[in-house]
Amino acid sequence: MNIQFADRIKNAPRSFTRKILDLTKNSSVISFAGGLPDVSLFPHVMITEEMQNILKNTSRSIYQYSPASGVEELREEIAKNYKNTTADEILLTNGSQQGLDLICKAFINEGDTIVVESPSYLAALNLFALYNPKILEVSLSATGVDTEELEEIFKSQKPKFFYMIPTFQNPTGWSWDIKTRQKVADLAKKYEIILIQDSPYDALRYDGTPCIGFDELLPEQTINLGTFSKTLVPDFRIGWIKAKTEFITVFRSLKESTDLQSSKFVQYVVANILKGDKLTSHVDNITKVYKNKRDAMAKALQENFGDTLEFEIPKGGMFFWVKFKDDIDTMKLFDFAIKEDVAYVPGTVFFKDHRISSQARLNFTNATVEEIQKGIKNLYVAYKKYLQS
Numbered sequence: 001m002n003i004q005f006a007d008r009i010k011n012a013p014r015s016f017t018r019k020i021l022d023l024t025k026n027s028s029v030i031s032f033a034g035g036l037p038d039v040s041l042f043p044h045v046m047i048t049e050e051m052q053n054i055l056k057n058t059s060r061s062i063y064q065y066s067p068a069s070g071v072e073e074l075r076e077e078i079a080k081n082y083k084n085t086t087a088d089e090i091l092l093t094n095g096s097q098q099g100l101d102l103i104c105k106a107f108i109n110e111g112d113t114i115v116v117e118s119p120s121y122l123a124a125l126n127l128f129a130l131y132n133p134k135i136l137e138v139s140l141s142a143t144g145v146d147t148e149e150l151e152e153i154f155k156s157q158k159p160k161f162f163y164m165i166p167t168f169q170n171p172t173g174w175s176w177d178i179k180t181r182q183k184v185a186d187l188a189k190k191y192e193i194i195l196i197q198d199s200p201y202d203a204l205r206y207d208g209t210p211c212i213g214f215d216e217l218l219p220e221q222t223i224n225l226g227t228f229s230k231t232l233v234p235d236f237r238i239g240w241i242k243a244k245t246e247f248i249t250v251f252r253s254l255k256e257s258t259d260l261q262s263s264k265f266v267q268y269v270v271a272n273i274l275k276g277d278k279l280t281s282h283v284d285n286i287t288k289v290y291k292n293k294r295d296a297m298a299k300a301l302q303e304n305f306g307d308t309l310e311f312e313i314p315k316g317g318m319f320f321w322v323k324f325k326d327d328i329d330t331m332k333l334f335d336f337a338i339k340e341d342v343a344y345v346p347g348t349v350f351f352k353d354h355r356i357s358s359q360a361r362l363n364f365t366n367a368t369v370e371e372i373q374k375g376i377k378n379l380y381v382a383y384k385k386y387l388q389s
């Protein structure tokens, strides 16, 4: 039978990350590829206790259908983390990925223009492609996006929105400075462009102090995405959208059409964790461990590669973005790396046009310090072999 999938399936990019996850599953490969937290840090005891409390203290009604917005107690707790925000301005979603999907559904007509950082988050690029927009990229450096390029795009193309990860970005780990943030907010206001601020990593800070976000710089035009995937556990699939109620009403009705509602049980678990102020000390704990791993990776990279590799030490988040000085193709290097039992994500996949890239993303949160030391050593061996090939 000739299966007639929808046109959007032709646009569905093949998932390189899935290929890597398959390659690294159940094998001796040390993986710096996935954006995975450290399983040993998941607060299993705390979660079990909260689950038992809920099972003991709630009635059958917890299992009933309920409004798509999600559990009010949790929305109230989340709202406290933003200035002048109420629970009505929060919609709970199935991970922030669903939040982004609802935003696409609400805004993108086929052929509409949207703007992303270059490079940008792979799962967002893959999602956007399904809605068939014209995707424009704006160059990103360690201090933020190029605001002249952005102004030109805003002025001439009137994009539907600008999707941005201003703090500890995926894949680069970079954060925009205050000047860039202020300028982008001014431009968005002037040209009336909606900003999508994706903030999964903000709480994973190892150095320095937080910089003002777009939720404060331009609250009326910013749609914020948040998640508990990095601070608690990804499997609960609890994310949220914070925006003006005008937006939330639309997103809520789109969520109803998508999945009616998310499961309330884990939402109550997280609400209780927040009410008992147990998340702050957990995050303090994990940031200590991640900082140590980050330092181990920085040291291993410096010791093995010397000045053949350029990178910034990320002040937070989960990734190093490295650039090999010889103009090598990190997609080709990947095959050599796998033979040396180490994996990473080649830079090319984070660019819309999949250009050849001498850059790569290395995750430092999932591996142990010993694995980091060994994996980077192996990567250097792979790199030498690649140069000789």
Ligand code: PMP
Pocket (backbone or CB within 6 Å): 035, 094, 095, 096, 097, 098, 121, 165, 170, 198, 200, 226, 227, 228, 229, 234, 238, 239
């Ligand atoms: N946005 C970005 C930029 C991410 O890197 C991630 C995690 N990979 C997410 C969002 C989190 O998605 P979710 O809340 O759906 O787990």
